[in-house]
Amino acid sequence: MRILLAEDDAMLGDGLRAGLRQLGFQVDWVRDGAAAEREIASGDYAAAVLDLGLPVKDGIDVLQSLRARKIATPVLVLTARDAVPDRIRGLDLGADDYVIKPVDLHELGARLRSLARRAHGQLQDVLRCGAVSLDASARQVTLHGEVVLLSTREFDLLYALMLSAGRVMSREQLEQKLYSWGYEVDSNAIEVHIHHLRRKLQPDLIQTVRGIGYTVARSKDPA
Amino acid sequence: MKASRRLKSLQSRLLVPLLALLTAVWLATVLLTWFDVQHELDELLDGHLAQAAALLVMQQAGESDHDGVEDSPSLHKYAPRVMFQVFHEGRLVLRSANAGATPMSSHGLGFATERLDGKLWRVFATRGAESDVQVYVGELNESRDAILMAVLQGVMWPLAFALPLLALVGWWTVQKGLAPLRQLSQLLGQRRPQALEPLQIDRLPSEMEPVVQALNALFDRIEHMVAAERRFTADAAHELRTPIAAIRAQAQVAMGAGDDLAQREHALQATLAGCDRATRLVEQLLTLARLEEAPVSSLTSVDLSTLVRRVAADLAPTALARQQSIELDATKPCAVLGAEMLVAVMVRNLIDNAIRYSPDQARIWVSVQNESGQTVLRVQDSGPGMTEAELARLGERFFRVLGTEQTGNGLGWSIVTRIAAVLNAAIEVKRSEMLGGLAVTVRWPISAQA
Numbered sequence A: 001m002r003i004l005l006a007e008d009d010a011m012l013g014d015g016l017r018a019g020l021r022q023l024g025f026q027v028d029w030v031r032d033g034a035a036a037e038r039e040i041a042s043g044d045y046a047a048a049v050l051d052l053g054l055p056v057k058d059g060i061d062v063l064q065s066l067r068a069r070k071i072a073t074p075v076l077v078l079t080a081r082d083a084v085p086d087r088i089r090g091l092d093l094g095a096d097d098y099v100i101k102p103v104d105l106h107e108l109g110a111r112l113r114s115l116a117r118r119a120h121g122q123l124q125d126v127l128r129c130g131a132v133s134l135d136a137s138a139r140q141v142t143l144h145g146e147v148v149l150l151s152t153r154e155f156d157l158l159y160a161l162m163l164s165a166g167r168v169m170s171r172e173q174l175e176q177k178l179y180s181w182g183y184e185v186d187s188n189a190i191e192v193h194i195h196h197l198r199r200k201l202q203p204d205l206i207q208t209v210r211g212i213g214y215t216v217a218r219s220k221d222p223a
Numbered sequence B: 001m002k003a004s005r006r007l008k009s010l011q012s013r014l015l016v017p018l019l020a021l022l023t024a025v026w027l028a029t030v031l032l033t034w035f036d037v038q039h040e041l042d043e044l045l046d047g048h049l050a051q052a053a054a055l056l057v058m059q060q061a062g063e064s065d066h067d068g069v070e071d072s073p074s075l076h077k078y079a080p081r082v083m084f085q086v087f088h089e090g091r092l093v094l095r096s097a098n099a100g101a102t103p104m105s106s107h108g109l110g111f112a113t114e115r116l117d118g119k120l121w122r123v124f125a126t127r128g129a130e131s132d133v134q135v136y137v138g139e140l141n142e143s144r145d146a147i148l149m150a151v152l153q154g155v156m157w158p159l160a161f162a163l164p165l166l167a168l169v170g171w172w173t174v175q176k177g178l179a180p181l182r183q184l185s186q187l188l189g190q191r192r193p194q195a196l197e198p199l200q201i202d203r204l205p206s207e208m209e210p211v212v213q214a215l216n217a218l219f220d221r222i223e224h225m226v227a228a229e230r231r232f233t234a235d236a237a238h239e240l241r242t243p244i245a246a247i248r249a250q251a252q253v254a255m256g257a258g259d260d261l262a263q264r265e266h267a268l269q270a271t272l273a274g275c276d277r278a279t280r281l282v283e284q285l286l287t288l289a290r291l292e293e294a295p296v297s298s299l300t301s302v303d304l305s306t307l308v309r310r311v312a313a314d315l316a317p318t319a320l321a322r323q324q325s326i327e328l329d330a331t332k333p334c335a336v337l338g339a340e341m342l343v344a345v346m347v348r349n350l351i352d353n354a355i356r357y358s359p360d361q362a363r364i365w366v367s368v369q370n371e372s373g374q375t376v377l378r379v380q381d382s383g384p385g386m387t388e389a390e391l392a393r394l395g396e397r398f399f400r401v402l403g404t405e406q407t408g409n410g411l412g413w414s415i416v417t418r419i420a421a422v423l424n425a426a427i428e429v430k431r432s433e434m435l436g437g438l439a440v441t442v443r444w445p446i447s448a449q450a
Helices: A010-022 A033-041 A059-068 A084-092 A105-119 A152-163 A171-178 A189-200 B002-008 B010-062 B141-177 B179-190 B209-255 B261-293 B304-321 B340-356 B388-393 B411-422
Strands: A002-006 A026-030 A047-050 A075-079 A097-100 A126-129 A132-135 A140-143 A146-148 A206-209 A213-216 B070-072 B082-088 B091-096 B110-116 B119-127 B133-140 B300-303 B325-329 B335-338 B363-371 B374-381 B426-431 B438-444
Touching: A002 A010, A002 A033, A002 A171, A010 A026, A010 A105, A010 B209, A010 B261, A026 A033, A033 A047, A033 A059, A047 A059, A047 A105, A059 A075, A059 A084, A075 A084, A075 A105, A084 A097, A097 A105, A105 B209, A126 A152, A132 A152, A152 A171, A152 A189, A152 A213, A171 A189, A171 A213, A189 A206, B010 B082, B010 B119, B010 B133, B010 B141, B119 B141, B133 B141, B141 B179, B179 B209, B209 B261, B261 B411, B300 B304, B300 B340, B304 B325, B304 B340, B304 B363, B304 B374, B335 B340, B340 B363, B340 B374, B340 B411, B340 B438, B411 B426
Parallel strands: A002 A026, A002 A047, A047 A075, A075 A097, B070 B091, B325 B363
Antiparallel strands: A126 A132, A132 A140, A140 A146, A206 A213, B082 B091, B082 B133, B110 B119, B119 B133, B300 B335, B363 B374, B374 B438, B426 B438
16 A cells, blocks of 8 residues: 655654555655645555645645645644644544654554545455455455465555455556555566466456456445 | 731721721810810809899898798799708898708808718809898709700710711721722632633722733733743644654664664664654753743853864864864954853854754854954854745744754754843844855843953
8 A cells, every 4th residue: 555654854754654664555755745745646645644844835734735626635644733723623624634743653554544445435454355355454365264475566456456446447556556656667567466366366356457457346245 | 817917908997097087086076065065054054153142132132121031932843953042140041942051151152062962062152232141052063964964965976876877888888999809809819820811890990900900911921921831832742742753663663674684773773863862852941941940140251262162173073974164263262251051052052053954065164253342253154044934933942944854953043042142142143145054143242241
């Protein structure tokens, strides 16, 4: 899952990026408000972590203009401004979550997963499709209850497809959701990962829509 | 305790002298009336006695050959209060019904006060034209006192009623007049310490207006102070939270690094750096708090040149590590009045800021000069300087120029200005004409030099 981190403090930003990466997130880090707004608006992120005291453009202003532009990317505000009026203002202006520094990395990860899940209309952290189920917090996939070992990319790809179950995702969309900045993506990388997923799980789990992309069917059984 | 407080009350201060004065006036009126009436009464009634005696003498002259004693009848209810005797050649010839047989007075002629049958009588004795007739006329003293008392009562009663009435009205008026004061004390008593809105009192007497105005002004000042403190606490919490959040995140990264030794090493280094940063912040907060608590200790003569050379030498390695050149022009001794510790903290903060906020390879120029009697310290750099808006916000605690890579906390400048104020030195920030960055000038007035 690809996350945008907007934090101007070098030491904290470095720590959060490293920590969220350890938890399996793809993290891009920007240090000012204008860059944060530009990147979130690009729409490639499952969620964003936004500090409020950002240079160039304050986090609150970023939030406000994003929501004014109808950009619905979930935003988790991570700030030291703990006063209740600040929290209320942040949430009212469109923050999906408001977390006070310092924060536990695992909790931050769980909150980000929860935001991404809700943005896709999913109720639980465990996604199901037929006999396949995906536990996002444990980063574990099972087939008929048996654990299947997947690579990081394979897991992320399956997670992205299952989060958007029922919708067709283009190869470019999937690439943007999978790779943070600075990674060279082979032109057929997505095809290779899809191939592996079909082989390891079920051949008919991921369907190809010719000329458009890939999709996973929405689960029939109630989640 | 309670009694003394009562004496101190406005109520008793007003009522006690007022009532005491009234009582004194009343007493004086009574006494004056008493003496006056008594005097007039004595004169009038003595005159009547003498007149009555004269009448008896005249009458007796016409009936001098009368034999035996004649008792005159009692004709009025007041008759027993007066009596008379007429003696002819030592023999009682005429008397009132209540008079005795012996002469009323043994004091000879004129007025006398005699005790007869246990009562005091005013007696007038006189002699006829032929001295063989002696006339005594007496009047009961009690009746005089009765008249006196009747007159005095006429004066006393209204006053006796008026006095408690006055006290009551005075008490009530004062009570009513002091109601706003009681309302004020009640309002103040019920106030929570945090409540700082202005006092609202109905029908405030003009005498109390300055008090309430002064109180409201005080509340206003306290409110500003509290707001500043609250802002400071919030800012301090904010500034402390970020390094702590960084330490926590880095520590968790180190824990989760697993076999990635390079990542663990990096995270642990960052954790330590975060601790140093938090320590520095706490130290600066404490410095600032101490400066605000105990502003001026004893000021002594400090050689600014030596001190600047020492501080610059301390900080030079930091500058050199970033390939910055730090140049010093402080050759001549320049004594200023100050406390060495304070001046050193100020100089350190100024040079440290220049190093911190200037890019690598920047130039930093520090000079100590004597300009027309004033000692002037200048710290200039070739860094990015500050915009007008940033200059305006400089000195707000925790304000720092955002977007710099440096981990400053914005307290340094607050400390510098505070110390300058303590040392009575003027401080000026502007664009450096020499290097293009920031130029900070600290100027000691002639009077503040040692």
